[in-house]
Amino acid sequence: MTIYEKQSFEQALCRYNLQNRRKRIRILQVNMGKRCNQGCQHCHVESGPKRSENMKKATVDRLLELLSRERKIHTVDITGGAPELNPYFRNLVTVIRGMGKEVIDRCNLTVLFEKGQEDTAEFLAGKQVRIVASMPCYLKDNVDRQRGSGVFEKSIAALKMLNSLGYGRKGSGLMLNLAYNPVEAHLPPEQTALEMDYKMHLKTEYGVEFNQLFTITNMPITRYARMLERDGKINAYMQLLMDNFNPRAAAGKMCNELLSVSWEGRLYDCDFNQVLDIPLNRQPCTLWDIERFDDIESGIAVGDHCFGCTAGAGSSCSGALI
Ligand code: SF4
Numbered sequence: 001m002t003i004y005e006k007q008s009f010e011q012a013l014c015r016y017n018l019q020n021r022r023k024r025i026r027i028l029q030v031n032m033g034k035r036c037n038q039g040c041q042h043c044h045v046e047s048g049p050k051r052s053e054n055m056k057k058a059t060v061d062r063l064l065e066l067l068s069r070e071r072k073i074h075t076v077d078i079t080g081g082a083p084e085l086n087p088y089f090r091n092l093v094t095v096i097r098g099m100g101k102e103v104i105d106r107c108n109l110t111v112l113f114e115k116g117q118e119d120t121a122e123f124l125a126g127k128q129v130r131i132v133a134s135m136p137c138y139l140k141d142n143v144d145r146q147r148g149s150g151v152f153e154k155s156i157a158a159l160k161m162l163n164s165l166g167y168g169r170k171g172s173g174l175m176l177n178l179a180y181n182p183v184e185a186h187l188p189p190e191q192t193a194l195e196m197d198y199k200m201h202l203k204t205e206y207g208v209e210f211n212q213l214f215t216i217t218n219m220p221i222t223r224y225a226r227m228l229e230r231d232g233k234i235n236a237y238m239q240l241l242m243d244n245f246n247p248r249a250a251a252g253k254m255c256n257e258l259l260s261v262s263w264e265g266r267l268y269d270c271d272f273n274q275v276l277d278i279p280l281n282r283q284p285c286t287l288w289d290i291e292r293f294d295d296i297e298s299g300i301a302v303g304d305h306c307f308g309c310t311a312g313a314g315s316s317c318s319g320a321l322i
């Protein structure tokens with residue numbers, strides 16, 4: 001087994017004189033739970049149909065109370081699992097939209113066909129929620145290999161349904177973005193070129209339209225890291241991430257203006273730190289320990305996995321960073 005040449009993420013930042021401080025929280029990412037109708041092999045949250053962790057009403061209420069005091073957070077990015085399966089999802093979306101903030105729903109598409117979710121797409125359109133939908137490839141075999149048999153066809157059917165509601169159509173104001181992540185252990189290709197390929201293929205083959213493609217690097221953690229370990233590829237992948245450290249991407253890493261809330265109401269610098277349980281400033285902190293999001297200190301807890309955000313063109317929940 002090759003041993004990768006190790007350097008710490010902090011050393012890499014220092015080498016380029018980069019600060020590791022949160023400037024201001026603009027985006028709040030909320031994980032509503034681990035329950036999901038799928039069980040994808042790369043899922044860093046380790047979600048699946050058997051997971052029962054779900055954000056409770058008291059946590060939703062506390063989150064909304066804090067958000068109502070906060071003007072600078074302009075976007076709430078709701079994720080999971082499949083967040084739509086949480087019984088308080090619609091209440092959370094409705095109240096936040098009432099505050100005039102943007103809401104993003106990280107939707108796996110197939111959930112729109114689950115029992116009880118028949119009107120979820122209409123609900124999202126009615127609230128003008130932005131959708132970011134997972135679609136790791138425009139080819140059936142690659143999607144089914146990563147996300148499960150039959151997922152591609154269902155995803156295309158869901159995209160058509162969203163298009164019929166106006167999502168992804170010019171002038172509708174309903175944003176539909178797709179998220180790509182590599183099927184193999186490599187960095188994502190250039191985002192703009194890949195977006196053009198996706199748009200051409202999906203339009204020609206299926207009549208599907210969308211707004212933007214986000215390319216996202218697979219993080220070397222949890223389920224994906226175990227898969228790499230099993231295949232003897234983990235060291236090569238870590239080396240790839242480190243060798244491609246890009247200071248321009250590091251300067252814009254998403255944790256500089258994002259805060260992540262777990263289904264239990266714990267606070268983290270990002271979704272990845274959340275699943276690794278690396279709390280803010282390495283001290284456990286919850287929604288009940290603060291009176292305002294501004295109270296939170298600006299230091300960011302980083303580790304080796306952070307090289308996944310800064311390799312090549314960089315990676316964030318909104319795609320490439322440069
Ligand atoms: S759909 Fe998303 S949350 Fe669900 S298992 Fe797949 S990657 Fe994880």
Ligand code: SF4
Pocket residue numbers: 253254255256269270271272273300301302303305306307309
């Ligand atoms: S993994 Fe999280 S803490 Fe590390 S650089 Fe990425 S966003 Fe920041």
